Amino acid sequence: MTVFLLFYLCADATRTDCQVMRTDSWSGPHAYEHCADVVPGLTEALTALNRKRHRFVCEIQDDGVKSMKNRAQPAFINQAFWM
Template sequence: MTVFLLLYLCADTTRTDCQVVRADSWSGPHAYKQCLDVVPGLTEALTAPNRKRHRFVCEIQGDGPKPAEHKAPSAFIHQSFRM
């Protein structure tokens, strides 16, 4: 199993407009726990306002294609329009 640590960089606290950045990865039977163990420290390192906007997420990757082989399908991007 492979686990990716993803950082969601969001424009505001609603977290509707975010960019995802891969921050780290682990492989093996304890990969998810290793990822979860680093999240609190990284979150704590963010400033208080940034903790409300950005977040770290551990995502498990299945036995599908490896990251280099993965072709991302076109995705619908949710955008919020305010008047």
């Protein structure tokens, strides 16, 4: 199992307009616990205002899932659209 620590950088407190940035990752049977141990300290380091807007999330990715670079790219379809 691989766990990614993601940082949601949001424009406002509604958290509807966010950019997601991968911050760190762990692999192994205790990966989620390692990630979960880091989140409180990082959250505490944010200012009170930023804690309302931004957040850290641990996301599990099953090792059976292909990585993005190994996935097949979609085939290009040659079509023309006329108006």
